[in-house]
Amino acid sequence: MNGDATFLGMPAFPANAAVAVRDSQLRYNLRKATHTIRGKRAAAVGELPDWAELRRAGKEIKDHTLRNLERYLVRMEEAVTAAGGHVHWAADAAEANRIVADLVKATGETSVVKVKSMATQEIGLNEALELEGITAYETDLAELIVQLGDDRPSHILVPAIHRNRAEIREIFRERMADWGRAAPEDLTDDPRALAEAARLHLRERFLSTRVAISGANFMIADTGTLVVLESEGNGRMCLTLPETLISVVGIEKLLPSWQDLEVFLQLLPRSSTGERMNPYTSTWTGAVEGQEFHLVLLDNGRTNVLADEIGRQALRCIRCSACLNVCPVYERAGGHAYGSVYPGPIGAILTPQLRGTASKLDASLPYASTLCGACFDACPVAIDIPEVLVHLRGKVRHARVERLGMRAAGWVFNRPARLARAQRLGGRLRRFVPGRLPGPLSAWTDTRDIPDIPPESFRDWWDRTDGGVQ
Amino acid sequence: MRVALFITCVNDTLFPGTGRAVVTLLRRLGCDVEFPRAQTCCGQMHVNTGYPEEGRRLARHFVDVFAEYDAVVAPSGSCAAMVREQYPRLARTPAAAGAPAGEGPPPGSFAAEVAETVPKVYELSEFLVDVLGVTDVGAYFPHRVTYHPTCHSLRGLHLEDRPTRLLEQVRGLELVPLPGADECCGFGGTFALKNPAISAAMCADKVHNVTTTGAEVLCAADNSCLMHIGGTLVRQRAGVRIMHLAEILAATESGDDRTVRG
Numbered sequence A: 001m002n003g004d005a006t007f008l009g010m011p012a013f014p015a016n017a018a019v020a021v022r023d024s025q026l027r028y029n030l031r032k033a034t035h036t037i038r039g040k041r042a043a044a045v046g047e048l049p050d051w052a053e054l055r056r057a058g059k060e061i062k063d064h065t066l067r068n069l070e071r072y073l074v075r076m077e078e079a080v081t082a083a084g085g086h087v088h089w090a091a092d093a094a095e096a097n098r099i100v101a102d103l104v105k106a107t108g109e110t111s112v113v114k115v116k117s118m119a120t121q122e123i124g125l126n127e128a129l130e131l132e133g134i135t136a137y138e139t140d141l142a143e144l145i146v147q148l149g150d151d152r153p154s155h156i157l158v159p160a161i162h163r164n165r166a167e168i169r170e171i172f173r174e175r176m177a178d179w180g181r182a183a184p185e186d187l188t189d190d191p192r193a194l195a196e197a198a199r200l201h202l203r204e205r206f207l208s209t210r211v212a213i214s215g216a217n218f219m220i221a222d223t224g225t226l227v228v229l230e231s232e233g234n235g236r237m238c239l240t241l242p243e244t245l246i247s248v249v250g251i252e253k254l255l256p257s258w259q260d261l262e263v264f265l266q267l268l269p270r271s272s273t274g275e276r277m278n279p280y281t282s283t284w285t286g287a288v289e290g291q292e293f294h295l296v297l298l299d300n301g302r303t304n305v306l307a308d309e310i311g312r313q314a315l316r317c318i319r320c321s322a323c324l325n326v327c328p329v330y331e332r333a334g335g336h337a338y339g340s341v342y343p344g345p346i347g348a349i350l351t352p353q354l355r356g357t358a359s360k361l362d363a364s365l366p367y368a369s370t371l372c373g374a375c376f377d378a379c380p381v382a383i384d385i386p387e388v389l390v391h392l393r394g395k396v397r398h399a400r401v402e403r404l405g406m407r408a409a410g411w412v413f414n415r416p417a418r419l420a421r422a423q424r425l426g427g428r429l430r431r432f433v434p435g436r437l438p439g440p441l442s443a444w445t446d447t448r449d450i451p452d453i454p455p456e457s458f459r460d461w462w463d464r465t466d467g468g469v470q
Numbered sequence B: 001m002r003v004a005l006f007i008t009c010v011n012d013t014l015f016p017g018t019g020r021a022v023v024t025l026l027r028r029l030g031c032d033v034e035f036p037r038a039q040t041c042c043g044q045m046h047v048n049t050g051y052p053e054e055g056r057r058l059a060r061h062f063v064d065v066f067a068e069y070d071a072v073v074a075p076s077g078s079c080a081a082m083v084r085e086q087y088p089r090l091a092r093t094p095a096a097a098g099a100p101a102g103e104g105p106p107p108g109s110f111a112a113e114v115a116e117t118v119p120k121v122y123e124l125s126e127f128l129v130d131v132l133g134v135t136d137v138g139a140y141f142p143h144r145v146t147y148h149p150t151c152h153s154l155r156g157l158h159l160e161d162r163p164t165r166l167l168e169q170v171r172g173l174e175l176v177p178l179p180g181a182d183e184c185c186g187f188g189g190t191f192a193l194k195n196p197a198i199s200a201a202m203c204a205d206k207v208h209n210v211t212t213t214g215a216e217v218l219c220a221a222d223n224s225c226l227m228h229i230g231g232t233l234v235r236q237r238a239g240v241r242i243m244h245l246a247e248i249l250a251a252t253e254s255g256d257d258r259t260v261r262g
C-alpha cells in the first residue's frame, strides 16, 4: 500500500473538483500556466517533421523493455554493481523507505538534499524520514515552494503551478528562515528576485549536506547508467557534491541502451517544457572515487500494472506532463483534486492501478475525464489514456442506484419494441417533465435546460409515414 | 448499394428531426436509405460508464442488425467512433488478444463479424464526402453559423474538414470560426452527471466562445454535445440555437425539407 500520508482520507474527485472550480485565483493561475506551456509544446513538437515516427519509436522501445523487464533489470543490477554501486530491491513503499532510512542512518547524517523525484513522493519518503529524525530538503525551486508552504504538489513538472508570484513571495518571506537562510527583507515578486532568494537559500544547503536522494528519468541497462533531465542545475549539485547518493527509481524507467535514450532525449523536453533540449542532462554510472552510490529499484504495485493487458501501457509514461497541460478537466479542477502525486489524465489511470480502487477517491478517478482524447494526442509515448480509463471503469464497484439504472436501460435497449414503448410513454408524459429534475438527474438541470421531448420518435414517424414517403 | 440509417437512440428519442433531415438529404442525393426497425443503441453509454457486458450485448445486436448492408450511416460522431474504436476491443477475446500481430480474428467469431461490419459504418459527413463524393449538397441556409467539431469526431474519427467543407458550399450560409473549437464542451456522457461542476465550468467557456462569434446557430455533427451546450445556451437565454449538421444540409430554398421541421 502507498505510504503517501498527506493525500489519504480525501473525498472523491467530484467533491474536490467542485470546490476547486469556485476558486477564481486558482482557475486563473492554471489557465494561464497550462495555456502558455501548451502553446510552447505545440510549437516544439510541430517543428519536427518526424514527430510521429519518434513517438512510435518511443512507444515500441518502452513496450519491448516492459516485455523483457526481468532480463533488463538483472542486466542493470550487474552493470551498477560492476561500476561500484549497490543495488537494493524494494517491493513496496514501506520497504523502500526502510532501505533509504537505514542507508542514511549508516552515514551518521540527519539531513539530506533531494533532487525533484516523483517516485520518492509516491512512497512518502520525506514523511518516513522525518519519523526517523532525518530532514529531507527539497532543492527544486517549485518543490521548495511546496515544502516551505506546507503544501502538496499539484503538477508533475511544475508542482507549484497553483501558486502565483505574489503567493510565492509571501511563502519565502514567512517560511524560508525556518528552513535555513532567510529571504531578504525587501524581497519583491519579480521572478528574478525570487529565483535569487531561492539560489542563496539552497546554495548553503548544498555545501553543508553530505547525503543526496534522487530519482531518475531513465536507467540504461547496458551500462548501468542513470539519467536525470532538469532545468535549474540544482539536480546537478545534488548529484555531484554529496558523498553519498541514493537513487530511488521505479522499475519501469529502464531503457536497454544509449541508442534508445536518444529517442527520449528528443521526446521528453519537447513534450514537457516545450524546449528543444533541457538545460541540464546528468548521467552517472556507479560510484566515483570517494563517493558511495545506492540504487533502490522500486516496484510498489508496478508488477501488478504490468499484469493488466490494457492497463500496462501506463507504465510507458515518462512523466512529461503534456497530458495535464492539455486536459480541460485538469485545467479546471487543479492537481490537488486527484488526491495523489500523479494528477491529471496520467494520475487518473496510474493511481487507481498502483493503489487499487478500494477508496472512494481512487474509485472516482477513472471518471475524472470526458474521454475527449486530448491527452492521447499529446502523449509522446502514445498511451491511449481514454482506452485505459474505460477499461478501469469496467473494474470499479458501481453505486447501486446506477447499477439499477444501467440495467434498466440495457433491458429497454435489448428489444426494439421495448424502446418504442418507452419512447411513446415519454412522448405522452412530455408536458409533465419538470424544468428541474429530481435526484441524481438534478446534476443536469442545475445548469442546463433539458431538451423538449418530441411527441413522436423517429421510428414512429418512419412507421406512420413509411419513411416520409406518405 | 444498400444503405442503412443508424439513427442512434438519442436522435431517435429526442431529436427525430435530425433523422428526418438525414433521410431527406440522402434521398435528394439519389440514395435510397433503409431504416432497419430492429436497431436500438450502440452501447456507448454502457461501455463508457463501466458496464462492458451490457455494451457487448448491444454491440452483438448492432452487428446482427446491420451486417447485411453495404453502408451504415450514423448522424453522430460519438456513436460512429464507438463502433469503430470500441467494438473491436469488446469483441477481442483474451485468446485473440494474445495472438501474434497480423493474424486476423478466427473465422466465424464475433471478432470476425465485427471486423466485417465496422468498416461499413460511416459518420454522415464521411458518407457524403468519401462515399458519395459530394461537398455541394444543394442546400440553402441564409444564416450566420459557427461549427463545433466535437471531440470524438475530431480526435476519434478524424473527420478533419469534411463537415466545414460541406457547410462552406451551402448557399447563403456565413460560416464563422469558433475560438477554442477543439476544446471539449464538457459533456462526456455520464460525466455531465458524475462531475457536474467541471462539466458546467467547461461548458461556460464553450458558450462564451460561441456567443463571441455572433452566430445565430451553433452547428455540430453530434446531438449529444449539442444537447449539453444547447441546454446551457437556453438556460442563459443566450439567443443562439443549436442545429445538427444534417438539418442545415437538408434545408433548401424551395423548402422541400418540410419533413425536417415536422
Ligand code: SF4
Pocket (backbone or CB within 6 Å): A271, A316, A317, A318, A319, A320, A321, A322, A323, A324, A346, A375, A378, A379, A380, A381, A382, A383
Ligand atoms: S501519460 Fe504521456 S503525456 Fe502524460 S505524463 Fe505520461 S508520457 Fe507524458
